[in-house]
Amino acid sequence: MKLDIALLAGDGIGPEVIDQAVKVCDAIAAKYKHEISWKPALTGAAAIDAVGEPYPDETHEVCASADAVLFGAIGHPRFDNDPSAKVRPEQGLLKMRQKLGLFANVRPTFTFPSLIDKSPLKRERIEGTDLIILRELTGGVYFGERGRKDDGNTAFDTMTYTRAEIQRLAKKGFEMAMNRSKRLCCVDKANVLESSRLWRETVQAMEKDYPEVEVSYEFVDAVAMRLVQWPKGYDVIITENLFGDILTDEASVISGSMGLMPSASVGEKTKLYEPIHGSYPQAAGKDIANPLATVLSAAMMFEDFGLQEEAEDIRRVVNKSLAEGIVTEDLSEDAKSYKTSEVGDWLAKNV
């Protein structure tokens, strides 16, 4: 297969972890006779510094014409405590999601047997957890009208959804549930929000098209509790953008393997693959960040190209690195740990 992959390293540890994923993908390409052509482009704070814009048009061109996007992380602390900053790295992320039409964020949460004891939760609560949160990514309060009134003393944001947006996301959720254990949970706040009532009404109307799927409806506050109490209770969760933001991050810590959790953001045309850990600025440039989440995101990418064997090969080598202790310091139990780049080299050599 010939693949054009846009490469958006971004900020913080982004460039370092992306480098390792590239090594592993190149090794896979060599082994299975694919041809990957990497198309690097600027994004985030890095792009603001270079061209004054976190998601420049040239970057969009690169992404829109590629077969997929591999993404590092976006965000820089220098913008966080400055409410008046005019340009922010995150705007680039939102613009990218919108312009590429990446309407569904797919966030699996699962446990690695060898890492279970790293979780803040007790083993018996999480062993065997395997859930997917499908977060709507281009609607809701992220993209509604917002602004100030009364001389800046009143601020507002609008949470909006259309039936079509909900259907598009829910369809993906039903399909995923069909391929898994056929349980779907729709998370909303329908006891308060009108947009949540539209979610519930829309999903309820779709139930008849998927008679085998058992659908439940839960309030976001209850789910925030149950994810900690009994994550095994969930299979596929669908939810709107802001609730998804909060719940996916909460879910990511229960497995004890946050540094390993991959994600995909999918649209009608483009798909983007990204580790969930963010830019982690404190570790940037130190060659200590864990590259496995990015490598596993690349595995999701191969899988979506229909290259199942390649994906499995990557997962196998990641498991091998864990079993043999070829890991960065966040995962090493003893004094011996490896640099980000060393882990990448080892993985590439072992595919």
Add this chain to the structure above:
Amino acid sequence: MKLDIALLAGDGIGPEVIDQAVKVCDAIAAKYKHEISWKPALTGAAAIDAVGEPYPDETHEVCASADAVLFGAIGHPRFDNDPSAKVRPEQGLLKMRQKLGLFANVRPTFTFPSLIDKSPLKRERIEGTDLIILRELTGGVYFGERGRKDDGNTAFDTMTYTRAEIQRLAKKGFEMAMNRSKRLCCVDKANVLESSRLWRETVQAMEKDYPEVEVSYEFVDAVAMRLVQWPKGYDVIITENLFGDILTDEASVISGSMGLMPSASVGEKTKLYEPIHGSYPQAAGKDIANPLATVLSAAMMFEDFGLQEEAEDIRRVVNKSLAEGIVTEDLSEDAKSYKTSEVGDWLAKNV
């Protein structure tokens, strides 16, 4: 002291747990020579059934003229999956908060030494956790304009805040922090929401009035993670209504003592005390619900009346019941457990 207390039992297990709190308060009143006059009133599904309205005007009169309100729970499953229901119990709750001006919800999270092992989290992660979330309760997306457009195919909700609303809540937060370990965390989503930027800007401007308080600003998604990873990292958290709804519930499960967590909702004039566990309809009428959260909410009430000794007495007797195993089935390790009413009787006898 002469006290008029409005008594809102509400739905589900509300009436049963309220009964026990009344027994304990009456015993305290007898011991310390206070005179409590209970003013029962209807609310929730119970009020809908009786008068077609979840927070009737008569109930409001009772609450508004009382010295405090003791509240059970609101909510009934028969309304949950019916997006078209015109009257919902929750509307009563929101109307009550708004009409009584209960702008701050005070939610402590702490651990009971004897219950720590009930937590889904590991002991070393939570031992000594003692945080308070101060949730804004009469603003934000709960009370903004909402509705439908495009023949019902588009739904919207508006998240609005004024500077004054934020100041009022933040002031309470700063004052609480001053009485505790002087750390305040403001939780928002200022990298996306305009209302969050107003929160951050307003709180930042107040910092100079409390030079001793160390203030941090964190994003809600990050806090959803850190509450599970390291709850001891927090002291006083202030946040807007919807984020507070999610985070307080998440926080409530980390201690392993959800059935014991009290809360207060405070306004300029009225204060309301309520267990956080909700109406728990599956257990209603079975005399098995844990009454301790309601009893501890009553302790918060005495404390706010300046009756510190009375409050301590209630807490002492609750701890004694835990130590001696006079507990409902959710807390009993062995076959022997007590009924809701038996626990209430025991507590009242032992104050």
